[in-house]
Amino acid sequence: MELAPPWVQTELMGAAQATEPRAMPLKEFIVEVMAILKSIPDAKEICVERVNFLRNAEARGDYEATFKQFNDTMSGGH
Secondary structure, eight states, rough: EEEEEOOOOOOSOOOGGGGGGTSSSSHHHHHHHHHHHHEEEEETTTEEGHHHHHHHHHHHHHHHHHHHHHHHHTTTTO
């Protein structure tokens, strides 16, 4: 089983990430993951709604643009 998280409010990348407003609140992430596990107990991949734009970028044909936008956001546009 694979769990593909979005950007989540944790301290994994430093204390500021725990309060980053663009990141998904940890409690919301946990609630959504648990709901998926309950409704699809034999799922091979767990993707919360917020991660789908990244997960499906290649299938949509906009992989490079999606990840550039994501990386620009993460680096503050630098």
